[in-house]
Amino acid sequence: MEITRENRKWLDDLQLSHPLVIAGPCSAETEEQVLETAHALKDSDVTMLRAGVWKPRTRPGSFEGVGAIALPWLMRAKKETGLQIAIEVGSAMHVKIALQYDIDVLWLGARTTVNPFLVQEIAEALNGTDKVVLVKNPVNPDLSLWLGAVERLQAQGIKNLGVIHRGFSTYRKTDYRNNPQWQIPIDLKSKHPDLPLICDPSHITGNREMIFDVCQTALDLRFDGLMVETHPTPEQAWSDAAQQITPSTMIQIMEDLRIRKKDFSDASATENLEHIRTDINNLDTKIIGLLSQRMKLAEDIGALKKKDNVSILQSEIWKRTLSRMKEQGANGGLSDSFIDAFYKAIHQESIHHQQKMFD
Structure with missing residues (x-):
């Protein structure tokens, strides 16, 4: 796989003076919740509003998202705030519906990336699209599997690509929901420096109190951006309440984060x-x-x-x-x-x- 500057042109074209920030609720719950979040973030450095529409859950019976009825809410949020919209797709059907609504950014979740058959179906459904497509790392720590998903998308003529680091499952108890294993995204960045790399501290930590530190670590490691779950009332969220932060906290985190220089000036x-x-x-x-x-x-x-x-x-x-x-x-x-x-x-x-x- 050859990744070139062309594959990150979508990011360069944004002409951001700061790392890319994608923020929004784990799940789109109601139209009011989506709009409240979007308006609270619109005058900040957030560029894209994320929201889960279809939620892959570990066990049946959990809240699996409200489905396609959330897409008009998101498009209204875009119209009113100017924020681009990013959602997760887990099947060819999801892709078809998302493209009908002209969603700006689609991402493949960790449970999708781990299945090459499913990735191939999604890649074929996206054939030739100019949409931005981001790939979360697979659940297990496998760099080849991660890059393989990107290659399948690239083979279908998808040029606007990026990856999201959300940590890896481990049988050992750690402080994290998903162990970051920073060496894996570092290896990816070394192999493909032009592939945009975004950190998802919400899924890495599973704990809103740890969000800032993981964001800072990612920026210190020269990640290109952040995806952070943000909710007006996190404690009342219908999914992943413990790892979501308020829009005001998100804005404060962005103000407090430090962007490091690439080289010494002395x-x-x-x-x-x-x-x-x-x-x-x-x-x-x-x-x-x-x-x-x-x-x-x-x-x-x-x-x-x-x-x-x-x-x-x-x-x-x-x-x-x-x-x-x-x-x-x-x-x-x-x-x-x-x-x-x-x-x-x-x-x-x-x-x-x-x-x-x-x-």
Whole structure:
């Protein structure tokens, strides 16, 4: 897939002096609610009004959106405020209806992105459209699956593209509703710097109190924009009440966020940075050398286990090792989650090297 400046022309054409901001309720509930939200945001830096029309829910019986009857409400909001309209589509039928109403921006949700068959149907329904189409990351942390959805859209002649980072499901308990795993969108941005990248802090956090910090992190990582769920009375929202904020809070967040410079303006600071980076490079080289030595020792252990017909996995030893490393990491100012991920990767590689001795 080749992403060029042409694919972000829609964003460049907006000529914004700030990151793109898409805001609005999780679900369009009533016409009054939609219009109240839109009018509260119209004189701010918000460019697009978002609202869920069809809501994919984990379990049946939950509120699944009011459906197409909300689209005239949204078009009235656009007429009265000038805000562009963005909605989620989850099927070819949704696309057909959205295009009939001339909706400006369509996005594919996480549960849709995970299904290539469904993405293909939606892409074909959008064939040749000049609408902006955004793709949320799949539920699971799979960069190829995320980019694959973009490629399917691109193959149908859709040029105005972008992606939305909304975090990833995990079986481990974290502070987030969906773990951000920032390295995945960073890898995406490295591969395709011209593909607009938008952060959805509402679904990452699931908690309105954490919205600002995640927004700031996204901007610090040079995301192109934000999509934030905004509701006049969040506590009374029909869906995802805990993660929505009021329009006034949204406006205050936009005022408080800091846009970082791309580069240092001070020559001496740049010089100091290069010295520090040199020291880091030297340490990285030593780390790789030490890891290589560690894997050679793992192979020695594998040879001993093979000779005496002992199983590779020694769970109790591994648990003690991980516990010891977490304690040492904490003493060195390293987070528990980092040590956990780092040493699990080392352990997996060690098992691989031991297995080679059994082949």
